[in-house]
Amino acid sequence: MIGYDAVKTKPMSHDELPDLITAAKSDPTAFGRLYDRYLQPVYRYLYSRLGDAHTAEDVTSQTFITAYEALPKYREQGQFTAWLFRIARSKMNDHFRRNRYEVELEAAERMAAGEDALGALIHDEELVRLRSVIKNLNPEEQDLIRLRYVADLSFVEIADLLGKREDAVKKTMYRLLARLKSQME
Amino acid sequence: MSDLNPSPDFEEKVRKAMQTPNANPEFANRLRNELVRRPVKMKPNFVLKPAWAIAFALVMIALIASTPVAVNALKKLFGYVPGVGLVESNGNLRMLAEPVSVTRAGVTVTVTSAFVYSDHVEVIYEMSGIAPENDSTQAVDAETSPKAFCGGMANVYNGHDLVRCLKIGRFL
Numbered sequence: 001m002i003g004y005d006a007v008k009t010k011p012m013s014h015d016e017l018p019d020l021i022t023a024a025k026s027d028p029t030a031f032g033r034l035y036d037r038y039l040q041p042v043y044r045y046l047y048s049r050l051g052d053a054h055t056a057e058d059v060t061s062q063t064f065i066t067a068y069e070a071l072p073k074y075r076e077q078g079q080f081t082a083w084l085f086r087i088a089r090s091k092m093n094d095h096f097r098r099n100r101y102e103v104e105l106e107a108a109e110r111m112a113a114g115e116d117a118l119g120a121l122i123h124d125e126e127l128v129r130l131r132s133v134i135k136n137l138n139p140e141e142q143d144l145i146r147l148r149y150v151a152d153l154s155f156v157e158i159a160d161l162l163g164k165r166e167d168a169v170k171k172t173m174y175r176l177l178a179r180l181k182s183q184m185e
Numbered sequence: 186m187s188d189l190n191p192s193p194d195f196e197e198k199v200r201k202a203m204q205t206p207n208a209n210p211e212f213a214n215r216l217r218n219e220l221v222r223r224p225v226k227m228k229p230n231f232v233l234k235p236a237w238a239i240a241f242a243l244v245m246i247a248l249i250a251s252t253p254v255a256v257n258a259l260k261k262l263f264g265y266v267p268g269v270g271l272v273e274s275n276g277n278l279r280m281l282a283e284p285v286s287v288t289r290a291g292v293t294v295t296v297t298s299a300f301v302y303s304d305h306v307e308v309i310y311e312m313s314g315i316a317p318e319n320d321s322t323q324a325v326d327a328e329t330s331p332k333a334f335c336g337g338m339a340n341v342y343n344g345h346d347l348v349r350c351l352k353i354g355r356f357l
Contacts, residue, residue, distance in 0.1 A: 043213075044205040044206075047206065053209065056208075064220060124201070127201050131202040149199050149203050177196070180195075
């Protein structure tokens with residue numbers, strides 16, 4: 001990843017996650033470890049969708065505060081990532097609803113200026129073109145790409161989040177990539 | 186699906202094309218500190234969901250309603266008597282625990298409820314077996330000579346006059 005260094009992002013096995021979630025329900029320090037594990041994927045996902053760091057920080061804060069408050073009600077069934085990203089998407093949708101006019105205006109301004117804040121970080125011509133092709137996908141397809149390649153979610157986690165079967169998500173993703181590849185040739 | 190499997194190279198290109206910066210460490214640390222310092226909301230061990238709460242309340246009401254002592258206590262407490270309505274529950278209210286019935290000369294009087302307040306008494310009663318000549322509603326001379334009964338209800342003497350046809354007799 002580019003830009004800022006990852007903050008205390010620690011690898012965590014799937015085996016220790018259920019115990020950590022249980023502990024985090026009553027122990028803020030344990031929640032801190034969950035935060036360390038999930039902050040960057042959540043932030044990157046929100047940033048790639050919202051397009052600016054300040055808004056991404058706001059929505060990320062709301063996501064983790066809500067998760068912290070709702071965690072005692074969460075029933076561990078191996079879907080914590082999906083649960084957390086569901087909160088993130090809900091907060092993001094709230095943001096879009098509240099600031100619809102502002103968001104549309106900013107997007108229009110960016111388009112008029114031919115500007116893509118994140119795209120400006122890419123200098124490889126092929127990648128710029130690929131990014132442009134991805135931006136022309138429909139919103140659901142773009143979201144799938146973000147969840148997989150920005151937030152680094154597994155197919156199982158994406159399937160849990162979208163309420164689909166893992167096989168179906170995998171097939172959709174592979175077809176999407178094949179289409180992207182053919183458009184790039 | 187194997188023919189659709191993307192090459193790792195192309196996946197890496199997509200990852201790079203979508204590259205997004207990580208969160209600013211300053212922001213990350215600030216939010217972390219805020220979260221770990223928030224007071225913990227402990228989950229209660231037993232959470233009563235609405236459906237269970239309603240079921241629990243119904244069971245409790247059924248249990249209480251089947252216990253006469255509890256019913257009388259509640260009647261006194263809330264001042265509500267089924268079939269009667271609200272009664273004054275302040276002060277030293279005394280009430281009949283159960284209906285009382287007595288039969289004399291073929292007339293049966295059943296006192297269903299009686300409330301003794303500090304300043305008066307209220308009685309709710311039913312009558313049966315009244316001969317037509319003793320019933321004000323049926324007797325020919327009912328207007329000039331009030332009878333003891335009218336349509337199954339007693340006329341009550343309040344100390345001065347015969348108060349006619351009271352279902353709830355109020356004795357001062």
